[in-house]
Amino acid sequence: MFVNQHHLAHLLRPDQYTSEEQYRAELRHLFAPAWHPLCTVTDLPRPGDFVSFDLLETPILIRNFDGELRAFLNVCPHRHARITGKAKGSSEKLRCQYHGWEFNKEGGTGKIPEAKAFRPWDRENSCLTAFRLETCGELVFVNIAATGPNLREWLGPLFERWAPAFGGAYRHALTWEADFPCNWKVVLENSLESYHIPLVHPKTFGDMPPEENSWHELEPTYSTYKTMVPNDFPNRSSAWMVRRMGETFTGEYWHHVRHPHITFSGLDVHKLMMCVFPTGPRTCRYRSILYTVRGTRRGPLARALGRFLRPIVVTVAKKVFNEDGALFPEIQRGLEASPHRGVIGTREERIFTFQQFVADALRGPRELPLVS
Ligand code: FES
Numbered sequence: 001m002f003v004n005q006h007h008l009a010h011l012l013r014p015d016q017y018t019s020e021e022q023y024r025a026e027l028r029h030l031f032a033p034a035w036h037p038l039c040t041v042t043d044l045p046r047p048g049d050f051v052s053f054d055l056l057e058t059p060i061l062i063r064n065f066d067g068e069l070r071a072f073l074n075v076c077p078h079r080h081a082r083i084t085g086k087a088k089g090s091s092e093k094l095r096c097q098y099h100g101w102e103f104n105k106e107g108g109t110g111k112i113p114e115a116k117a118f119r120p121w122d123r124e125n126s127c128l129t130a131f132r133l134e135t136c137g138e139l140v141f142v143n144i145a146a147t148g149p150n151l152r153e154w155l156g157p158l159f160e161r162w163a164p165a166f167g168g169a170y171r172h173a174l175t176w177e178a179d180f181p182c183n184w185k186v187v188l189e190n191s192l193e194s195y196h197i198p199l200v201h202p203k204t205f206g207d208m209p210p211e212e213n214s215w216h217e218l219e220p221t222y223s224t225y226k227t228m229v230p231n232d233f234p235n236r237s238s239a240w241m242v243r244r245m246g247e248t249f250t251g252e253y254w255h256h257v258r259h260p261h262i263t264f265s266g267l268d269v270h271k272l273m274m275c276v277f278p279t280g281p282r283t284c285r286y287r288s289i290l291y292t293v294r295g296t297r298r299g300p301l302a303r304a305l306g307r308f309l310r311p312i313v314v315t316v317a318k319k320v321f322n323e324d325g326a327l328f329p330e331i332q333r334g335l336e337a338s339p340h341r342g343v344i345g346t347r348e349e350r351i352f353t354f355q356q357f358v359a360d361a362l363r364g365p366r367e368l369p370l371v372s
């Protein structure tokens with residue numbers, strides 16, 4: 001059931017989806033304090049493995065130091081070069097690509113070519129900037145603010161709810177991302193409602209679930225949608241397979257959004273984390289990390305079922321992603337020219353909660369940690 005019985009105000013104006021000022025304020029007040037899911041531990045399993053990201057105008061480097069993951073600003077304290085330009089790789093030492101300064105896992109300097117040229121040594125200004133890094137299941141989160149809640153506190157009840165979904169009985173199947181010519185809130189708001197299903201996903205989902213089968217929960221920092229899947233042939237087949245793999249079949253579909261930008265969703269056969277990052281006032285990057293069931297029962301049948309399900313889930317997830325993605329530029333074009341206030345229906349009430357979070361975070365001066 002929905003929480004509200006009457007329509008709600010569209011709290012954000014169209015220009016808040018286009019303006020540079022809004023974008024700057026959101027980077028500072030919404031994104032700098034947030035935790036960002038960037039990759040999985042399976043992306044850098046061996047010592048020396050690293051991944052890098054250019055998100056939130058902040059080059060980020062994550063590296064495996066003898067099994068321990070650390071995150072740094074990917075900028076060298078010598079003369080500001082990015083330490084690496086590679087998105088992914090492995091190297092024996094963390095070494096800057098320009099002059100070869102080396103760094104340890106604390107971010108301090110190791111070997112410096114021709115070190116005597118830098119006497120007297122300014123230790124304080126020669127360290128990498130470290131970021132906080134924590135995991136939820138196998139998902140690796142980074143926070144670019146020096147202070148603030150830890151990941152468990154920040155995710156609240158979503159931490160325990162989703163940690164077992166990324167790892168254990170589920171294994172990493174695919175990570176993909178796409179850039180869209182639209183404001184990041186267009187993407188997030190689309191994920192917060194089931195109203196668009198009949199027109200945008202007619203073949204993949206069919207009709208929208210009736211209100212009696214749509215359960216909403218609205219909290220200041222997150223919202224929930226839950227529905228039971230229909231008892232049709234594909235779902236009965238899924239149930240059979242999931243049970244053969246040693247798992248309980250619940251028939252539940254769960255969808256959570258942790259404001260401002262993280263979506264967790266999943267059925268018994270899969271778990272999906274999607275995260276949207278602004279890359280400008282009118283552009284964004286949408287990253288998805290998909291896990292599929294492998295079960296806890298070992299043996300050839302469970303393995304075969306896991307291998308069978310995986311490509312099917314990947315195909316459906318990417319199809320849904322592309323169906324939504326085709327609409328994003330259309331919504332942005334409309335926003336650029338809209339004279340309307342907009343309105344939010346009861347089925348879309350999670351959008352209202354999200355917009356409240358955005359409006360509250362940007363209202364008035366406040367002291368929030370900045371990128372150090
Ligand atoms: S800029 Fe990195 S070693 Fe010179």
Ligand SMILES: [Fe+2]
Pocket residue numbers: 190196200201320324
């Ligand atoms: Fe959709």
